Amino acid sequence: MSLGQKLHPHLPFLRRYARALTGSQAHGDAYVRATLEAIVAAPEEFPSEVDPRLGLYKTFHAIWSSSHLDDVPLTAGDGREAIAQARLGRLTPLPRQALLLTALEGFTIDDVAYLISLDSADVEGLVEEALTEIEAQTRAKVLIIEDEPIIAMDIETIVRDLGHEVTAIAVTREDAVREAMAERPGLVLADIQLADDSSGIDAVKDILAEISVPVIFITAFPERLLTGERPEPTFLITKPFQRSTVKAAISQALFFDEATAPA
Numbered sequence: 572m573s574l575g576q577k578l579h580p581h582l583p584f585l586r587r588y589a590r591a592l593t594g595s596q597a598h599g600d601a602y603v604r605a606t607l608e609a610i611v612a613a614p615e616e617f618p619s620e621v622d623p624r625l626g627l628y629k630t631f632h633a634i635w636s637s638s639h640l641d642d643v644p645l646t647a648g649d650g651r652e653a654i655a656q657a658r659l660g661r662l663t664p665l666p667r668q669a670l671l672l673t674a675l676e677g678f679t680i681d682d683v684a685y686l687i688s689l690d691s692a693d694v695e696g697l698v699e700e701a702l703t704e705i706e707a708q709t710r711a712k713v714l715i716i717e718d719e720p721i722i723a724m725d726i727e728t729i730v731r732d733l734g735h736e737v738t739a740i741a742v743t744r745e746d747a748v749r750e751a752m753a754e755r756p757g758l759v760l761a762d763i764q765l766a767d768d769s770s771g772i773d774a775v776k777d778i779l780a781e782i783s784v785p786v787i788f789i790t791a792f793p794e795r796l797l798t799g800e801r802p803e804p805t806f807l808i809t810k811p812f813q814r815s816t817v818k819a820a821i822s823q824a825l826f827f828d829e830a831t832a833p834a
Contacts, residue, residue, distance in 0.1 A: 574614055582627075585676055587626070588631075589631065592635070609630060613747055618630070625685065628676075628686050667696040667699075669687065669697035674815040675816055675819045680695055711738060711758045711822055712736060713735050713759070714751055715730070716741045717761075721734065726760055733821060733822075735758070740808040741774070742826075753777045756827070757784065757828065758787070759775060760787050760817075761774065761786060762790070775788075784828075785806070787820050790808075790810060808821075
C-alpha cells in the first residue's frame, strides 16, 4: 500500500482538526494543503517509526509551528482573525492544540506529547489550562437541534455543565427556526436527520439566513460533510460522541465567536 493510500482515510479528520484549530475552513484547509505538499516533496522525511495517522499529524504540526495565521489571507468581512487574536492574548496555541488533539481527535496523552514535542505531564497540564481559560472566556445561549430524546438530554447536560444556557431543544426544521428567531442563540448544536424527516442542514441554513451564529453539526456520517466539494462546517462531531468531544467543540466554536470575544 502506498503512503498516499495509507494517509487518505485520515485526511477528512485532519481537515476537521485544522479548521477547529484555526477557526476557519480557508485557514485550516490551507495548512492541510501545505502539509500534503511537504509530504509529496519529501516522502523520505515522513515519520516512518509511527503509524501513518500520527506521522500525518506530526507533519501538520511541523508546518503549523513554523507558520502564522497571517500567512493566509482572510476573505472580506471575516472577523475571525481579530477574535482569535483577542483570545490568543489570553491563551497560547499549545493548550488549544493539546485540548483538540485529545478531546476532538482522540489521541492519547502520550501521542500528543509526541506530536507537539513535550512530555506527558506537560500535555495534561495544557489540557486543563485550555479548558479552564476558554470556559472562563465564553458564555452563551445554546439552541439544540436533536430529535433523539436521550441524546438531546445528554447534550443539554453537557452544555449546562459548561455554564451555558439552553434556550430550547428543537426536533424539526420548523421548530428550530422558530426557536432561533424567538430567542437568538449564541451557538447552535444541530443533528442532521430530524424527527419529521426534515434536515438539520436546511434548518441551519434558514437560521443563518437571518442571524450570524456558530454551528456545530452532529452526525454519524462525517464523511458526507467533508467532501471538499462545497462549503463545509468548521465544527463537526461524530456520533456516537464522547462528552469530552462535545465540550471541546463547544469551547472552540465559542472561542472564535464575536459575541463572546474579550473586550
